[in-house]
Amino acid sequence: MDEQSSEAIIDEDDDEKLFAGEENELNHSSSFTSSLENQNEKLEEMVSEEMARNSKDDTPSNTIIKPQNDSLGWWSGIGSLLSPLKNSDFATPLVLTGLLSFVAGSLLSFSFSNLKSRQTNDEMKSRILSLENSLKEKQYELHLATDRLNKEIQISKAASQHNISLNKQKEYFETQFNIQSRNLNLANQQIEKYEETISKCREKIEDLERQIESYKNNITHLEGDLKDHQLVIQDLNLKINHLENQVKENERMIEKQKQRIVNLKETHKIFEYVLTKASPQLAERIINQIHRVQNIEDETDEPSKIGRAIKEHTPVSNNDQR
Numbered sequence: 001m002d003e004q005s006s007e008a009i010i011d012e013d014d015d016e017k018l019f020a021g022e023e024n025e026l027n028h029s030s031s032f033t034s035s036l037e038n039q040n041e042k043l044e045e046m047v048s049e050e051m052a053r054n055s056k057d058d059t060p061s062n063t064i065i066k067p068q069n070d071s072l073g074w075w076s077g078i079g080s081l082l083s084p085l086k087n088s089d090f091a092t093p094l095v096l097t098g099l100l101s102f103v104a105g106s107l108l109s110f111s112f113s114n115l116k117s118r119q120t121n122d123e124m125k126s127r128i129l130s131l132e133n134s135l136k137e138k139q140y141e142l143h144l145a146t147d148r149l150n151k152e153i154q155i156s157k158a159a160s161q162h163n164i165s166l167n168k169q170k171e172y173f174e175t176q177f178n179i180q181s182r183n184l185n186l187a188n189q190q191i192e193k194y195e196e197t198i199s200k201c202r203e204k205i206e207d208l209e210r211q212i213e214s215y216k217n218n219i220t221h222l223e224g225d226l227k228d229h230q231l232v233i234q235d236l237n238l239k240i241n242h243l244e245n246q247v248k249e250n251e252r253m254i255e256k257q258k259q260r261i262v263n264l265k266e267t268h269k270i271f272e273y274v275l276t277k278a279s280p281q282l283a284e285r286i287i288n289q290i291h292r293v294q295n296i297e298d299e300t301d302e303p304s305k306i307g308r309a310i311k312e313h314t315p316v317s318n319n320d321q322r
Contacts, residue, residue: 264290 271286 268287268290271290
C-alpha cells in the first residue's frame with residue numbers, strides 16, 4: 001500500500017508538471033495565434049486596399065498617381081481618427097503608440113503602393129495572387145494552430161479529468177488502507193487471544209495426558225488385581241462346592257443318626273421295661289453299656305457291634321407285650 005501511495009503521489013506530481021507545461025504551451029500557442037491573426041488582418045487590409053485601388057483606377061497601367069492629394073487625404077483621415085481620442089479615457093500611451101505604429105505602417109504601405117502603381121496591372125495581379133497565397137498559407141497555419149490548440153485543450157481537459165479521478169482513487173485507497181489497517185490490528189489482537197487460549201489448552205492437554213497415563217497404570221494394576229481376585233474367587237467357588245457337598249453328606253449322616261437315635265430310644269424303652277420286670281440290676285448294667293456305645297458311635301460315626309447285636313437280638317415277645 002505504501003508503494004502504491006508513493007507511485008500515486010509521483011504520478012500526481014508528473015501530472016501537475018505536465019499540466020503546467022500544457023498551460024505554458026497554451027499561452028505560447030495563444031500568443032502565436034494572436035500574432036498570426038494580426039498578420040492576416042494586415043494582409044487582408046493590404047489586399048483590400050490594392051483591390052479597391054485597382055477597381056477605382058481607370059487610367060492605363062503606365063500612368064502615375066500623384067501622391068500629394070492622397071497624402072493630404074491620409075493626414076486628414078489620421079486627424080479625424082485622433083481627434084475623438086484626445087479627450088477620451090481610452091487615450092493611453094499604449095493605445096497611442098499602437099495607433100502611431102498603425103499609421104506608420106499605413107504610410108509605408110501607401111508609399112509602397114504609390115511606387116508600385118507605376119508597374120503594370122499584371123504585376124499587381126501577380127502580387128495580389130502572391131498575397132492571396134500567403135494569406136491562404138497563413139490561414140492554413142492558423143487552422144493547424146487552432147487544431148493543435150483544440151487538441152491541447154482536449155489533452156488538458158483529459159489531464160484534469162485524470163487528475164480528478166486520481167484524487168478520487170487516492171482518497172478511496174486511503175480509506176481502504178485505513179480500514180484494512182484497523183482490520184489488521186483487530187486480527188492481530190484476536191490472534192494474540194487465540195494464542196493465549198491455545199497455550200492454556202495445551203497445558204490442560206498435558207495435564208489430561210498425565211492423568212490418562214496415571215489412569216492407565218491404575219487400570220493395569222487393577223487388571224492384575226482382578227486376575228488375582230478371579231483366581232481367588234475360583235478357589236473359593238471350588239471350596240464352596242466342596243463344602244456344599246460336605247454339608248449335604250453331613251445332612252444325610254445327621255438324618256441317619258436321627259433315625260438311629262429314634263430306634264435306640266425305642267429299644268431303650270423296651271429294654272427298660274423288660275429288665276425292670278425281670279432283673280433290675282441287669283437292666284442297669286445294659287443301660288449303661290448302651291449309653292457308652294452311643295457315645296462311641298457319635299465320635300466315630302459308625303454303629304457298634306453291641307448296638308447291632310441289640311437290634312438283632314431284640315425279642316419279638318417284648319414288642320408284642322408293649
